[in-house]
Amino acid sequence: MRRGTSNIDRLLQKIYRSSLLLLNIVFKAIAIALMWLAEYMLTEIIFWFVTLGVFARLLITVGISPSIAYSFSIIFSLSLCAIAAYISYASYTKKKPARNKRQGEAGLAYKIGQNLDDGKSQQWHEYQDWLHDIMLSRRQLLDEQCPRWKVKLITYRRLGVFCAVVGMSKVRQVAVRIGRSR
Amino acid sequence: MSKKDDPLNLTLTEESILNAILFRERYGLEIMKAIAEASGGKKKIGFSSLYPNLRKLEQKGFVTSRWGDETPEENTGARRRYYQITGSGIAAVNQKQEYLRALQSLTLNTGEL
Numbered sequence: 355m356r357r358g359t360s361n362i363d364r365l366l367q368k369i370y371r372s373s374l375l376l377l378n379i380v381f382k383a384i385a386i387a388l389m390w391l392a393e394y395m396l397t398e399i400i401f402w403f404v405t406l407g408v409f410a411r412l413l414i415t416v417g418i419s420p421s422i423a424y425s426f427s428i429i430f431s432l433s434l435c436a437i438a439a440y441i442s443y444a445s446y447t448k449k450k451p452a453r454n455k456r457q458g459e460a461g462l463a464y465k466i467g468q469n470l471d472d473g474k475s476q477q478w479h480e481y482q483d484w485l486h487d488i489m490l491s492r493r494q495l496l497d498e499q500c501p502r503w504k505v506k507l508i509t510y511r512r513l514g515v516f517c518a519v520v521g522m523s524k525v526r527q528v529a530v531r532i533g534r535s536r
Numbered sequence: 537m538s539k540k541d542d543p544l545n546l547t548l549t550e551e552s553i554l555n556a557i558l559f560r561e562r563y564g565l566e567i568m569k570a571i572a573e574a575s576g577g578k579k580k581i582g583f584s585s586l587y588p589n590l591r592k593l594e595q596k597g598f599v600t601s602r603w604g605d606e607t608p609e610e611n612t613g614a615r616r617r618y619y620q621i622t623g624s625g626i627a628a629v630n631q632k633q634e635y636l637r638a639l640q641s642l643t644l645n646t647g648e649l
Contacts, residue, residue, distance in 0.1 A: 463611050464611045467614060471613060481587060482612075483616060486609045486615060489612060519588065
């Protein structure tokens with residue numbers, strides 16, 4: 355009886371550790387996305403609001419009805435922002451030297467690989483080719499001159515799905531073990 | 537043979553995967569590209585559908601795999617895996633095609649009546 359209980363305790367500890375690990379990955383991905391938004395998009399968002407307000411006010415003063423003025427200024431300010439974002443992004447990528455290869459989505463993939471590859475993980479054995487192909491597809495998209503932001507978004511989404519499937523597989527495996535020990 | 541392993545119960549995705557590796561071994565991304573290319577881009581399989589399906593087919597004994605000799609991916613250390621159809625996989629594809637052919641001829645006969 356006592357032995358059975360200690361087995362369950364150990365398995366529960368494993369579930370707890372796996373869940374913490376998954377949460378850690380998810381929170382890190384969210385933090386990276388927020389930091390990216392704060393770092394690169396904050397100026398664009400402020401710029402958009404200011405342009406929208408100024409342009410709409412200008413059109414209303416000229417005598418155009420407010421609904422048309424606002425619709426037109428939304429379209430105008432959005433396109434202006436998109437151009438500004440593109441220009442700042444292009445100048446940033448030109449200026450910035452390649453600091454560390456393992457940043458962004460490549461860094462996340464590296465962390466996932468590190469967490470899964472403990473030498474005896476069944477999930478690593480089963481799904482490492484999936485991770486390999488996600489990164490290979492990323493490389494191919496970059497080589498095809500696909501926009502960097504698009505590649506980033508696609509890879510993050512794929513890595514997110516990968517984490518969810520592997521996490522579920524891990525939880526299922528632990529649940530089966532608990533069932534057997536009982 | 538359980539109902540699940542019955543070749544006639546193969547899903548379209550499973551059937552597409554088996555057909556993609558019928559004459560040569562391929563790795564995951566290659567299978568996805570082959571399916572998209574053969575359908576003119578109309579049929580696409582995502583990563584989340586391909587790999588679980590490959591595992592299922594492997595468990596059913598329709599597919600076997602081997603690790604590639606290429607160097608592991610630089611960021612993750614993950615390796616490429618090549619999938620190959622087995623004898624029972626080929627038999628399953630043939631059985632499904634025979635069934636569809638028989639169904640088509642049956643429809644023709646019924647139409648003549």
